[in-house]
Amino acid sequence: MMINRRKFLKLLLVIGTVGTGMWKTVSAAVGWPVSDFAPMNVDAATKQLLKGKTATETDKIELTIPEIAENGAVVPVTVSSSLEGIKSVALIAEFNPVPLAIQMFVTPDIEPTLSTRLKLAETSFVYAFAETENGWFSTRKKVKVTIGGCGG
């Protein structure tokens, strides 16, 4: 079969469409919110996470994180809360290229407690958000990073 320019262009178009289609199905199948984890600044990321709602500052979310992190690539963090009816818990690092690090959806069978390790690009606030039936609540803590998490 001879492939002339026109046919070649058509072929490219077909491959392109199928390719993007497949990418979409993979993302949709696992339900991972691509737009929540896009690179953006902290305000945009917070807005995206809260879906237009506002978060109330509270002392009922306990965020345990070292004040000085020697290594920004591994910062241990624990978030727990005594709030009622928590649906999800999220952690946002202020100056990370992708601020939203993790969002955990909880069921009533599990305590709204999550311990994990985060990467922090530089000295910044770490925000913990909790989504309850009565809206969003947040708390924050400043972490001083002496070695950045970006250098690898």
Added chain:
Amino acid sequence: MSSIKIRSKRMDGNTQIRTLISHPMEHGRNKDKTTNKLIPMHFIQVLTVRHNGKVVAACNMGAGVSKDPYFAFMLKGGEAGDEIVIDWVDNLGNKDSATHKIS
């Protein structure tokens, strides 16, 4: 060998589930020092925890979680012999799952 390690511990009627997954968690901005090329993004996107077949927690995450991620959850209740299944899916479509029995 599975990439997931799970440990559990009974604590005041609750069960602490700790898990360690071996995964590079690359965010796509690190350079390979030998070839000087960017290392492509490769990170876990979704992690699910099941207790006796029922999903108890699901996490969406980005590359802001450290390499070889560690998670600890606190399950309400939990009896000896209960089954905990943890699985993950990454952005390249790889997946893994591990089963653990509470002792």
